[in-house]
Amino acid sequence: MVFARRNAIYMLLVALLVLFLSPFGWLAITALKDASELRVMPVHWWPHHPSLDNFRQALTQFDYLGYARNSATISVIYAVLVTLASAWAGFGFARLDGPGKRAIFGVLMSTMMLPAVITLIPTYLMFAQLHLLNTYMPWVLWGLCGAPYLIFLFRQFFSNMPKELEEAAIVDGCGTFRIFLRIFLPQSWPVIATSLILSFSWTWGDYIGPALLLDDSHTTLAVKLATGYVNAHGEPMPNLVASGAVMYVVPVLALFLIMQRGFISGISTSGLK
Template sequence: MSVLSRRSTVYMLLIGTLVLMLSPFGWLAITALKDSSELRALPIHWWPHHPNLGNFTEALTLFDYLGYARNSLTIATLYAVLVTVASAWAGYGFARLEAPGKKVIFGVLLSTMMLPGVITLIPTYLMFAKLNLVNTYMPWVLWGLSGAPYLIFLFRQFFTNMPKELEEAAIVDGCGQVRIFWRIFLPQSWPVIATSLILSFSWSWGDYIAPALLLDDARTTLAVKLATGYVNEHGQQLGNVVAAGAVMYVVPVLALFLIMQRGFISGISTSGLK
């Protein structure tokens, strides 16, 4: 097989994979343009006969869409920034500092990634309830300040691969560990920072369980409201309006990824196992 044939085969496989990955979003966008009658029609109408952009207007006005989007944006941004800084600081400690039992603690930290979140759901709620933090955004602040095991792992791997000479030169100049982290290591870790911001923002933006459990209807997020807010006077869900709201719902995450995609790809590729 010639080089041109192999390249063509690879391109065809990549295009096929891309189409397969984008097909759910494509179907969602098509559904968002359909009338309610077309959703119930048999056989299935794969393409709307009369595209209805009014579904998007209805999705914005049936409830305070922008208000709930603001709640989601506040929580996701707050969590993403805090968890990125906390994970970077913890990753720096595991990578560059020495302490008894460091490897054991790091192993325990990684093992927590295998713990299903549903196991800690009720204890977490009871803890926040006793601290009077239910129906506030403080749980996301505390989660952010605690760091995330996977992000700590990424930062630790990145900082481990940085030259020892940078740290030694800073120590000679009289810098302490805090200053070395903030002035030298953190600015050099932009690829991992971009990765952390994208992942943590996506986690919080798409989370349904925690806001449904901890927040009331006025302070809850767009993810929760999308699941419950689009019904008619008979309590039946408006599938086409839900699809329109969901299409707009993914726009902030897509925009964030497009802005920071180069750093995201670089961060994933440079933070592997040493």
């Protein structure tokens, strides 16, 4: 009975894996097709003459690596800053006392229910007034403000840490910031890994922010992928779009594979309270 149940669970997991990977698989197959094969009906599942030349063309159609560098720059800046800021805010909500702390935390969590589209116009007007358009300063400021969901993760993780660590550090003469920096932050590697993966992927995959705030020379790969693969007649080239998109997801997959153990641990332990 146990063996049959285990096999059923494995089969279900394999079926879900195939279901979740099928869009990426179709994207990868499309990236190997010639442009003429995409116009044939009915659609062929597998290319007649698979070729990697689409990837070369995708890299040279525009400055792919240059726009990828722009994406990596703002993604790394935002990921590092928002992780540190969220960790500091989460530490304050978890370990420090102050009037109205619960109410402030409730307001902070309620902002997660606010649709991002509502803030688009005010955000643009604010950064325009500050003369920060076509710069990466908006991502610096967003990072320094922290992110509500990441603050919640850090707050839950720090709440579970024993109070004896904090008391021992106070006896040794440590201040609040030193306690956070020397004791709590090094212990929170699982949540740090989770925060870095989530914040990097949010920024790397963001289309609206760069399209709204950056011009063509400063914009990111996400924006350029949507507009850069057209032929001389202005028609989109799906095979090059697919090739560029396959290469586009590689950095996020690589980051997740490197930090997956910490990511899984961070997600599971941050919910314990």
